[in-house]
Amino acid sequence: KxxxxxxxxxxxxxxxxxxxxxxxxxxxxxxxxxxxxxxxxxxxxxxxxxxxxxxxxxxxxxxxxxxxxxxxxxxxxxxxxxxxxxxxxxxxxxxxxxxxxxxxxxxxxxxxxxxxxxxxxxxxxxxxxxxxxxxxxxxxxxxxxxxxxxxxxxxxxxxxxxxxxxxxxxxxxxxxxxxxxxxxxxxxxxxxxxxxxxxxxxxxxxxxxxxxxxxxxxxxxxxxxxxxxxxxxxxxxxxxxxxxxxxxxxxxxxxxxxxxxxxxxxxxxxTMELESEVSELCNLSEGVYKRGLSNGLEQGLERGIQGAVELLRESGIDDSTIINNIMKKYQLSLEEAQNYVYAANGKRS
Known part of the structure:
Protein backbone atom coordinates (compact mmCIF):
# COMPACT_ATOMS: atom_id res chain seq x y z
CA LYS A 1 0.00 0.00 0.00
CA THR A 271 -26.03 -3.48 29.66
CA MET A 272 -25.58 -5.42 26.43
CA GLU A 273 -25.70 -2.21 24.39
CA LEU A 274 -23.26 -0.25 26.54
CA GLU A 275 -20.94 -3.25 26.81
CA SER A 276 -20.97 -3.56 23.02
CA GLU A 277 -20.19 0.14 22.61
CA VAL A 278 -17.27 0.00 25.06
CA SER A 279 -15.89 -3.10 23.33
CA GLU A 280 -16.16 -1.40 19.95
CA LEU A 281 -14.37 1.66 21.33
CA CYS A 282 -11.52 -0.55 22.57
CA ASN A 283 -11.25 -2.26 19.19
CA LEU A 284 -11.19 1.05 17.34
CA SER A 285 -8.66 2.48 19.78
CA GLU A 286 -6.38 -0.51 19.25
CA GLY A 287 -6.75 -0.17 15.47
CA VAL A 288 -5.86 3.52 15.52
CA TYR A 289 -2.86 2.82 17.76
CA LYS A 290 -1.54 -0.01 15.58
CA ARG A 291 -1.99 1.88 12.31
CA GLY A 292 -0.42 4.99 13.80
CA LEU A 293 2.49 2.99 15.19
CA SER A 294 3.01 1.16 11.90
CA ASN A 295 2.83 4.40 9.97
CA GLY A 296 5.31 6.07 12.32
CA LEU A 297 7.73 3.14 12.17
CA GLU A 298 7.63 3.13 8.38
CA GLN A 299 8.28 6.86 8.24
CA GLY A 300 11.14 6.42 10.71
CA LEU A 301 12.61 3.59 8.64
CA GLU A 302 12.42 5.68 5.48
CA ARG A 303 14.23 8.58 7.16
CA GLY A 304 16.82 6.13 8.48
CA ILE A 305 17.55 4.76 5.00
CA GLN A 306 17.79 8.27 3.57
CA GLY A 307 20.26 9.19 6.31
CA ALA A 308 22.35 6.09 5.62
CA VAL A 309 22.51 6.91 1.90
CA GLU A 310 23.65 10.47 2.61
CA LEU A 311 26.28 9.26 5.09
CA LEU A 312 27.69 6.68 2.68
CA ARG A 313 27.78 9.18 -0.15
CA GLU A 314 29.61 11.72 2.02
CA SER A 315 32.16 8.97 2.71
CA GLY A 316 32.90 8.79 -1.02
CA ILE A 317 31.23 5.44 -1.68
CA ASP A 318 29.86 5.01 -5.21
CA ASP A 319 26.13 4.60 -5.91
CA SER A 320 26.28 0.94 -6.98
CA THR A 321 27.97 -0.05 -3.72
CA ILE A 322 25.47 1.99 -1.69
CA ILE A 323 22.60 0.26 -3.52
CA ASN A 324 24.00 -3.18 -2.74
CA ASN A 325 24.61 -2.26 0.90
CA ILE A 326 21.13 -0.91 1.63
CA MET A 327 19.52 -3.83 -0.23
CA LYS A 328 21.19 -6.24 2.17
CA LYS A 329 20.82 -4.07 5.29
CA TYR A 330 17.14 -3.16 4.87
CA GLN A 331 15.98 -6.08 2.70
CA LEU A 332 15.00 -3.83 -0.21
CA SER A 333 14.39 -4.73 -3.83
CA LEU A 334 16.76 -3.36 -6.46
CA GLU A 335 14.18 -0.80 -7.59
CA GLU A 336 13.48 0.39 -4.02
CA ALA A 337 17.20 0.76 -3.28
CA GLN A 338 17.78 2.65 -6.54
CA ASN A 339 14.94 5.05 -5.74
CA TYR A 340 16.51 5.93 -2.38
CA VAL A 341 19.94 6.52 -3.93
CA TYR A 342 18.79 8.37 -7.04
CA ALA A 343 16.38 10.53 -5.04
CA ALA A 344 19.41 12.11 -3.39
CA ASN A 345 20.62 13.12 -6.86
CA GLY A 346 17.23 14.54 -7.82
CA LYS A 347 16.35 11.67 -10.17
CA ARG A 348 14.35 8.47 -9.94
CA SER A 349 14.87 5.06 -11.52
Missing amino acids: TQLAKLIELTNDKAKYDAQVKKILANKAILAWILKTCTNEFSAFSPKEIISCIEGEPEISAISVHATDPDNEDQPDPPKQIQPKKSGEYDTLLYSDESITGSNTEDTGLKEQSIYYDIRFNVRVPTYETRTSIQMIINIEAQLDTYPGYPIEKRAIYYCCRLISAQYGTVFHKSEYGKMRKVYSIWICADPAKKRRNTIKRIRLEQSAVYGSLEDNPMDIDLIQAVIINLGDPHSTENPILRLMGVLLSDTIKVHEKKKIMEDEFHIAM
Missing part, protein backbone atom coordinates in the same frame (compact mmCIF):
# COMPACT_ATOMS: atom_id res chain seq x y z
CA THR A 2 1.11 3.54 -0.69
CA GLN A 3 1.77 5.97 2.14
CA LEU A 4 -1.33 7.93 1.08
CA ALA A 5 -3.50 4.80 1.25
CA LYS A 6 -2.24 4.05 4.75
CA LEU A 7 -2.87 7.61 5.88
CA ILE A 8 -6.41 7.43 4.49
CA GLU A 9 -7.01 4.19 6.43
CA LEU A 10 -5.62 5.76 9.60
CA THR A 11 -7.82 8.84 9.13
CA ASN A 12 -10.85 6.62 8.57
CA ASP A 13 -10.08 4.69 11.76
CA LYS A 14 -9.76 7.94 13.70
CA ALA A 15 -13.09 9.19 12.34
CA LYS A 16 -14.80 5.98 13.47
CA TYR A 17 -13.10 6.23 16.87
CA ASP A 18 -14.21 9.86 17.28
CA ALA A 19 -17.80 8.92 16.44
CA GLN A 20 -17.76 6.03 18.91
CA VAL A 21 -16.38 8.25 21.69
CA LYS A 22 -19.23 10.73 21.17
CA LYS A 23 -21.75 7.89 21.13
CA ILE A 24 -20.56 6.59 24.50
CA LEU A 25 -20.35 10.06 26.05
CA ALA A 26 -23.98 10.61 25.03
CA ASN A 27 -25.08 7.72 27.25
CA LYS A 28 -27.15 9.18 30.08
CA ALA A 29 -25.32 7.25 32.79
CA ILE A 30 -22.02 8.75 31.61
CA LEU A 31 -23.57 12.21 31.26
CA ALA A 32 -24.93 11.97 34.80
CA TRP A 33 -21.42 11.56 36.18
CA ILE A 34 -20.15 14.44 34.05
CA LEU A 35 -22.93 16.69 35.34
CA LYS A 36 -22.42 15.62 38.96
CA THR A 37 -18.70 16.32 38.94
CA CYS A 38 -18.53 19.35 36.63
CA THR A 39 -21.58 21.43 37.51
CA ASN A 40 -22.34 23.18 40.79
CA GLU A 41 -26.07 22.63 40.40
CA PHE A 42 -25.94 18.81 40.32
CA SER A 43 -23.09 18.19 42.76
CA ALA A 44 -25.47 17.22 45.60
CA PHE A 45 -27.54 14.75 43.57
CA SER A 46 -26.93 11.09 42.82
CA PRO A 47 -26.21 10.06 39.21
CA LYS A 48 -29.53 8.18 39.08
CA GLU A 49 -31.43 11.31 40.07
CA ILE A 50 -29.52 13.35 37.51
CA ILE A 51 -30.54 10.98 34.69
CA SER A 52 -34.19 11.89 35.31
CA CYS A 53 -33.31 15.59 34.97
CA ILE A 54 -31.96 15.27 31.42
CA GLU A 55 -34.70 16.43 29.08
CA GLY A 56 -35.70 15.40 25.59
CA GLU A 57 -36.25 12.19 23.68
CA PRO A 58 -32.85 10.53 23.48
CA GLU A 59 -31.52 9.55 20.06
CA ILE A 60 -28.13 8.54 18.74
CA SER A 61 -27.90 10.21 15.34
CA ALA A 62 -26.68 13.33 13.58
CA ILE A 63 -29.43 15.94 13.96
CA SER A 64 -29.52 19.45 12.61
CA VAL A 65 -30.61 21.60 15.53
CA HIS A 66 -31.70 25.09 14.54
CA ALA A 67 -32.64 27.85 16.95
CA THR A 68 -35.87 26.24 18.14
CA ASP A 69 -37.41 26.42 21.59
CA PRO A 70 -36.24 23.33 23.50
CA ASP A 71 -39.43 23.40 25.54
CA ASN A 72 -42.57 25.44 26.16
CA GLU A 73 -41.71 28.48 28.27
CA ASP A 74 -45.37 29.30 28.92
CA GLN A 75 -46.19 25.86 30.30
CA PRO A 76 -43.10 24.47 32.02
CA ASP A 77 -43.07 20.91 33.24
CA PRO A 78 -43.86 20.55 36.94
CA PRO A 79 -40.60 20.58 38.88
CA LYS A 80 -39.58 17.31 40.46
CA GLN A 81 -39.29 17.21 44.22
CA ILE A 82 -35.97 15.43 44.80
CA GLN A 83 -33.97 15.42 47.99
CA PRO A 84 -30.22 15.67 47.29
CA LYS A 85 -28.16 12.65 48.28
CA LYS A 86 -25.44 12.94 50.87
CA SER A 87 -21.89 12.72 49.61
CA GLY A 88 -21.01 9.10 48.78
CA GLU A 89 -24.64 7.94 48.94
CA TYR A 90 -25.57 6.35 45.61
CA ASP A 91 -28.35 4.18 44.31
CA THR A 92 -27.81 0.76 42.83
CA LEU A 93 -26.41 0.25 39.34
CA LEU A 94 -27.29 2.90 36.78
CA TYR A 95 -29.18 1.24 33.95
CA SER A 96 -29.19 3.42 30.88
CA ASP A 97 -28.98 2.56 27.20
CA GLU A 98 -30.43 5.98 26.47
CA SER A 99 -28.26 8.52 24.73
CA ILE A 100 -28.73 12.20 24.14
CA THR A 101 -29.96 13.61 20.87
CA GLY A 102 -27.31 15.53 19.07
CA SER A 103 -24.01 13.98 18.08
CA ASN A 104 -22.68 16.60 15.68
CA THR A 105 -25.72 18.80 16.27
CA GLU A 106 -25.84 22.02 14.34
CA ASP A 107 -26.62 25.45 15.74
CA THR A 108 -27.38 27.99 13.05
CA GLY A 109 -28.14 31.60 13.85
CA LEU A 110 -28.95 34.62 11.72
CA LYS A 111 -25.84 35.84 9.87
CA GLU A 112 -23.69 33.46 11.93
CA GLN A 113 -21.68 30.50 10.68
CA SER A 114 -22.95 27.00 11.46
CA ILE A 115 -21.42 25.25 14.45
CA TYR A 116 -21.50 21.52 15.11
CA TYR A 117 -21.70 20.44 18.73
CA ASP A 118 -20.61 16.94 19.71
CA ILE A 119 -23.39 16.68 22.31
CA ARG A 120 -25.93 19.32 23.28
CA PHE A 121 -28.94 18.88 25.55
CA ASN A 122 -31.16 20.57 28.13
CA VAL A 123 -31.47 19.83 31.83
CA ARG A 124 -33.90 20.93 34.51
CA VAL A 125 -32.40 21.23 37.99
CA PRO A 126 -35.10 20.22 40.51
CA THR A 127 -35.66 21.99 43.79
CA TYR A 128 -36.88 20.51 47.07
CA GLU A 129 -37.80 23.73 48.87
CA THR A 130 -39.81 25.65 46.25
CA ARG A 131 -41.89 24.74 43.22
CA THR A 132 -39.47 26.36 40.82
CA SER A 133 -36.71 24.80 38.76
CA ILE A 134 -33.58 25.94 36.97
CA GLN A 135 -33.14 25.13 33.30
CA MET A 136 -29.70 24.93 31.72
CA ILE A 137 -28.15 24.08 28.35
CA ILE A 138 -25.21 21.66 28.36
CA ASN A 139 -22.60 21.07 25.67
CA ILE A 140 -20.10 18.19 25.89
CA GLU A 141 -17.08 18.13 23.57
CA ALA A 142 -14.59 15.30 23.08
CA GLN A 143 -11.27 16.91 22.18
CA LEU A 144 -9.13 14.11 20.79
CA ASP A 145 -6.67 16.26 18.86
CA THR A 146 -3.60 16.78 21.04
CA TYR A 147 -2.45 20.00 19.37
CA PRO A 148 -5.39 21.69 17.58
CA GLY A 149 -3.39 24.85 16.89
CA TYR A 150 -5.39 27.17 19.16
CA PRO A 151 -6.17 27.47 22.90
CA ILE A 152 -9.00 25.12 23.86
CA GLU A 153 -10.07 27.70 26.44
CA LYS A 154 -10.89 30.27 23.76
CA ARG A 155 -12.91 27.78 21.72
CA ALA A 156 -14.82 26.70 24.84
CA ILE A 157 -15.66 30.33 25.63
CA TYR A 158 -16.79 30.84 22.04
CA TYR A 159 -19.09 27.82 22.28
CA CYS A 160 -20.57 29.20 25.51
CA CYS A 161 -21.27 32.51 23.81
CA ARG A 162 -22.93 30.72 20.91
CA LEU A 163 -25.12 28.77 23.31
CA ILE A 164 -26.17 32.07 24.89
CA SER A 165 -26.81 33.95 21.65
CA ALA A 166 -28.82 31.04 20.19
CA GLN A 167 -31.40 31.50 22.97
CA TYR A 168 -32.64 34.76 21.49
CA GLY A 169 -35.91 34.17 19.67
CA THR A 170 -36.31 30.73 21.25
CA VAL A 171 -35.87 30.80 25.02
CA PHE A 172 -36.52 34.54 25.25
CA HIS A 173 -37.85 37.24 22.95
CA LYS A 174 -37.23 40.96 22.61
CA SER A 175 -36.15 42.28 26.03
CA GLU A 176 -36.97 39.18 28.11
CA TYR A 177 -33.34 38.73 29.14
CA GLY A 178 -34.43 37.50 32.55
CA LYS A 179 -35.39 34.18 30.94
CA MET A 180 -31.87 33.56 29.70
CA ARG A 181 -30.52 30.16 30.71
CA LYS A 182 -27.13 29.28 32.09
CA VAL A 183 -24.89 27.29 29.75
CA TYR A 184 -22.03 24.86 30.30
CA SER A 185 -19.48 23.81 27.71
CA ILE A 186 -17.51 20.83 29.05
CA TRP A 187 -14.41 19.71 27.16
CA ILE A 188 -12.83 16.31 27.66
CA CYS A 189 -9.24 16.37 26.39
CA ALA A 190 -8.06 12.80 25.92
CA ASP A 191 -4.34 13.39 25.34
CA PRO A 192 -3.24 16.76 26.75
CA ALA A 193 0.30 18.00 27.27
CA LYS A 194 2.08 16.17 30.10
CA LYS A 195 2.03 19.16 32.47
CA ARG A 196 -1.77 19.42 32.15
CA ARG A 197 -2.66 15.77 32.69
CA ASN A 198 -5.17 14.93 35.42
CA THR A 199 -6.25 18.54 35.85
CA ILE A 200 -9.62 20.28 35.61
CA LYS A 201 -10.01 23.96 34.80
CA ARG A 202 -13.17 26.02 35.28
CA ILE A 203 -13.79 29.29 33.43
CA ARG A 204 -16.74 31.47 34.47
CA LEU A 205 -18.10 34.98 34.69
CA GLU A 206 -17.52 36.82 37.95
CA GLN A 207 -18.18 40.36 39.09
CA SER A 208 -16.14 42.69 41.28
CA ALA A 209 -16.98 46.02 42.82
CA VAL A 210 -15.14 48.93 41.24
CA TYR A 211 -16.78 51.38 43.65
CA GLY A 212 -19.35 50.93 46.40
CA SER A 213 -20.97 47.70 47.59
CA LEU A 214 -22.74 45.10 45.45
CA GLU A 215 -25.99 43.35 46.33
CA ASP A 216 -26.73 41.74 42.97
CA ASN A 217 -28.06 38.22 42.56
CA PRO A 218 -25.07 36.00 41.63
CA MET A 219 -27.36 33.92 39.38
CA ASP A 220 -27.77 36.93 37.12
CA ILE A 221 -24.03 36.91 36.48
CA ASP A 222 -23.15 33.21 36.55
CA LEU A 223 -24.52 32.39 33.09
CA ILE A 224 -21.44 30.93 31.40
CA GLN A 225 -19.13 28.18 32.58
CA ALA A 226 -16.55 26.30 30.55
CA VAL A 227 -14.89 23.24 32.06
CA ILE A 228 -11.69 21.76 30.62
CA ILE A 229 -11.00 18.17 31.73
CA ASN A 230 -7.43 17.09 30.93
CA LEU A 231 -7.15 13.32 31.23
CA GLY A 232 -4.05 11.47 32.40
CA ASP A 233 -3.24 8.15 34.03
CA PRO A 234 -6.56 7.05 35.58
CA HIS A 235 -4.72 4.95 38.15
CA SER A 236 -2.91 7.96 39.61
CA THR A 237 -5.94 10.11 40.45
CA GLU A 238 -8.78 9.91 42.94
CA ASN A 239 -10.94 12.47 41.15
CA PRO A 240 -14.03 10.57 39.96
CA ILE A 241 -14.50 12.16 36.53
CA LEU A 242 -10.80 12.06 35.68
CA ARG A 243 -10.75 8.38 36.62
CA LEU A 244 -13.99 7.47 34.81
CA MET A 245 -13.10 9.30 31.59
CA GLY A 246 -9.48 8.17 31.80
CA VAL A 247 -10.51 4.53 32.10
CA LEU A 248 -13.16 4.82 29.40
CA LEU A 249 -10.87 6.43 26.83
CA SER A 250 -7.70 4.54 27.72
CA ASP A 251 -6.06 2.60 24.89
CA THR A 252 -4.16 0.34 27.30
CA ILE A 253 -6.87 -0.79 29.75
CA LYS A 254 -8.60 -3.97 28.59
CA VAL A 255 -12.35 -4.20 28.05
CA HIS A 256 -13.03 -6.48 31.04
CA GLU A 257 -11.16 -4.11 33.38
CA LYS A 258 -13.10 -1.12 32.07
CA LYS A 259 -16.38 -2.94 32.69
CA LYS A 260 -15.37 -3.87 36.24
CA ILE A 261 -14.31 -0.32 37.15
CA MET A 262 -17.47 1.20 35.66
CA GLU A 263 -19.71 -1.18 37.60
CA ASP A 264 -17.81 -1.42 40.90
CA GLU A 265 -16.72 2.21 41.30
CA PHE A 266 -19.31 4.17 39.32
CA HIS A 267 -22.33 1.86 39.59
CA ILE A 268 -22.89 1.96 35.83
CA ALA A 269 -24.65 -1.21 34.74
CA MET A 270 -22.95 -2.74 31.73
